[in-house]
Amino acid sequence: MTVPGSNSSIDPIRSIRLYSIIVPLNNSVSDAKVLTGRQQALKEVSLLVAEIETESGLEGLGFTYTLRTGGPAQFAHAKEIAPLLIGEDPNDIQRLWNKLSWAGASIGRYGLAAQTIAAFDSALWDMKAKRAGVSLAKLLGAYRNEVRCYNTSGGYLQASVDEILDKSTTSLARGIGGIKIKVGHPDRRLDLRRVEAIRKGLGNNVPLMVDVNQQWDRTTALRMGRALEQYNLQWIEEPLDAYDIEGHTALAAALDTPIGTGEMLTSANEVLAYMQQGSIDLIMHDAPRVGGITPFLKAMQVAEQRGMMMAPHFVMEIHIHLAAAYAHETWVEHFEWLEPVFNERLEIREGKMIVPSRPGLGLTLHEQVKNWTVASHELNRMKI
Incomplete structure (x- = not known):
């Protein structure tokens, strides 16, 4: 007793x-x-x-x-x-x-x-x-059993347009729901040609995102953002330095395309600063980078109160559970890079990643x- x-x-x-x-x-x-x-x-x-x-x-x-x-x-x-x-x-x-x-x-x-x-x-x-x-998603109070997912690993800059389209076709056939490609070439015209070719190749109905990896200055970001409006992008990711809150605020106000950032931030407080300023449309923080699930949830709660869209960066093995417990629009990022580490595989179908029902994170080491x-x-x- x-x-x-x-x-x-x-x-x-x-x-x-x-x-x-x-x-x-x-x-x-x-x-x-x-x-x-x-x-x-x-x-x-x-x-x-x-x-x-x-x-x-x-x-x-x-x-x-x-x-x-x-x-x-x-x-x-x-x-x-x-x-x-x-x-x-x-x-x-x-x-x-x-x-x-x-x-x-x-x-x-x-x-x-x-x-x-x-x-x-x-x-x-x-x-x-x-x-x-129960699964971690259920422990946190899941809103859904599946989360929209998009692939990033096939869209890096060393790949040609044909390679990206080929990998995108494979991803979409597997059931993945969107495609993100990298941009940020020193020659901005090359970025625009690549985006136009990939949008044409995928068609207008496939969700398409671009990721700049912080390589534009404010003037370039505004000009490129305006040029990219015609391609109906889901979002433009990391257009500016990760700590340029003021620049992101001005850019998000000037463009119709949603602006997102957060993956390079390394604390809940840094993430909260963006949301408190209303600087972005989409929060993209990363649980391991901000210190784990505990600080991630603190930032997520504020994002939820503000009705923001959320798309956590990388580590789908953890973020699938956190995204499932988010009240508003959310995506999870598909990378196959860590799949060989674990015995389990995440199931994907009809554009969505299925939340594992196994207890905890549902992972064991291979x-x-x-x-x-x-x-x-x-x-x-x-x-x-």
């Missing part, structure tokens, strides 16, 4: 396992940041995976990621802060997020520090939903992950 006020019903965290995993891409890809010389082509995704287990044997699986740089730093910081979770009640997710955040406050409570916490945070949410015997693991670390209550 549980005595009121006692801790006898708590199932504390007993052990944590960490993995640093490098997932290779089948082919390297380039966006506008590569063409402007600011970054190198993308060849792999670095994952930090956390497996958390309680005294009773209940497990939670979570992960975060980084592109190009930062993977070893995430793993190193995770090793530093993981011991703070041993013996804790895994249900106290908000309190534990704050505990881990303050532990690393000397290196900041945004950016890499927050992105590291995301691996633990998503594992705790996974565990909480498993304890309840055996081949061992071949991509570059570092691991384990700690448990007996050794602390």
Whole structure:
């Protein structure tokens, strides 16, 4: 019998396992940041995976990621802060997020520090939903069992128009509901020719989006935005620097095409600043990048109050659950890049991604992950 006020019903965290995993891409890809010389082509995704287990044997699986740089730093910081979770009640997710955040406050409570916490945070949410015997979407209070989805991985700038159309046809045949392509060439006329050719090839009824990856200045963004109005785009993504709130405000007011951003923001507060200013039509924040599901939900709640459209960036394996729990118009972004990491596959049909019914995030690691693991670390209550 549980005595009121006692801790006898708590199932504390007993052990944590960490993995640093490098997932290779089948082919390297380039966006506008590569063409402007600011970054190198993308060849792999670095994952930090956390497996958390309680005294009773209940497990939670979570992960975060980084592109190009930062993977070893995430793993190193995770090793530093993981011991703070041993013996804790895994249900106290908000309190534990704050505990881990303050532990690393000397290196900041945004950016890499927050992105590291995301691996633990998503594992705790996974565990909480498993304890309840429902998917994370159901735990959060799902509005829908399927979410509109669009593909991005086939639309990078290194691909020709013919290649993009070929990959788009394959995506649409698979059941994906929209296509996003990269723009931001130094020669703006090339962007317009590509968009026109792809719109013509896909037809007027296929939802089409473009992503600039922050490579336009304010004048270029306004001119290009006006030129692109004729193509009936779902949205223009990251037309300006991710921290140019004033520029986004002016651009969104000047154009009919919705303007979105958010994927490069690394805290809930940064996301909230955009919404408080009414600077964009579409919020596109990323749960691992803002610090996990906990801060993502804080921003999502404000977006919901404002009636905004939401389209979370990347990691469809997590965002499908969060998008399902959003009240208004929402999309989830399809990338196949992380599919080899997990045993499960997300189902797609008739333009929508089906919300998994498996408990938690509904994910288990594939055996081949061992071949991509570059570092691991384990700690448990007996050794602390």
